[in-house]
Amino acid sequence: MTPRITLNHLNFEVTDNNEPKQLLNDLNLTINPGEFVVLLGANGAGKSTFFNTIAGDLTPTSGQLLFNDHDITKQSAQQRTRLISRVYQDPKLGTAADMTVAENILLAMRRGQRRRLFPRRLKQQLPQIKALAKTLPNHLDQQLNRPVSNLSGGQRQTLNFLMATIQKPELLLLDEHTSALDAVSSQALMTFTNQTIRDNQLTCLMITHDLEDALQYGNRLLVLKAGKLIADLNATEKQALTVDTLLDYLN
Incomplete structure (x- = not known):
């Protein structure tokens, strides 16, 4: 099976107060077609930088990003729109008001x-x-x-x-897409999200801060901390998790 996304030693560095700061630190990752991957991390862990790098809004400082085995590291966000769709946290983004x-x-x-x-x-x-x-x-x-x-x-x-x-994008990025909603609306959208991804066998990466949703949805769980991937759990490993064990990863 050809991987949908491959990250090879991916880094993104900025300068903060004249000091270099690694927002993404040597990320190596493979995501296969049909996987529904949940991404967790505390504030400042690098989640948004990770998504912006995949979407093409940011260019990695070093490393390589492959999409279906094709190198897209230097491609712009516009060039990737045929491959990647994204739903943002703010409901006002993504539609013409x-x-x-x-x-x-x-x-x-x-x-x-x-x-x-x-x-x-x-x-x-x-x-x-x-x-x-x-x-x-x-x-x-x-x-x-x-x-x-x-x-x-x-x-x-x-x-x-x-x-x-x-x-039916080849990759769907969900950037905390339910976090700005009330509890009822959030649950309704998550149920619809899960059904749509399953019915269409979409490849999806979803950022969430809701630990219950992280446990309930997806068949793989990634945890970022200080720009590093500190956990990559498959469906079986994920089923054994609790909210308390997730908190241990995040703290």
Whole structure:
């Protein structure tokens, strides 16, 4: 099996008060297609830097990043958009606020296509758009003509997730995508997230601070500390964990 992602001695260094600081420290990692990997780490552990490096927002100081055995270390974020989708912590990111729910979904349906002028053909696409929205847990299929800015945080984040997965990306990055939501909305989105990943056999990396979610979801668990990978647990090892043992890793 060709790995989806391979990190070879990946480093990212910044200068802080004229002193070098390693935000990622010699990371070596292989993620295979279909894995749902949960990433844990305390604040400042390097989780966001790790995601930004994979997404192409940051270029490693040294090391190599392979995607399907192709070297993408120097590729920009734009070059990786056909491969990688990302859902951020902030529900306001990832959607066009002044456009309707239907218009946002149509944009996502055309993600990765060559940019050119063409008629929207929104009316012709409405049956497909409505069918997609109907899969969501919060009745967005009944609000297709509503501006996204008028949605609740939970509705908007669920729309973000749908838009990120419509094209079945080769890698899905979930960057604390439920942490800004209330408990009910968060649980509904996590249930939908898990089902979508399983049904479509997506390869996914998910950052979370919710230790219960870290135990419940995913078939692999990574723990970062001070930019180093200190734990890489498979599904069987993960099942033996408790919240207390996770806290031991994080402290």
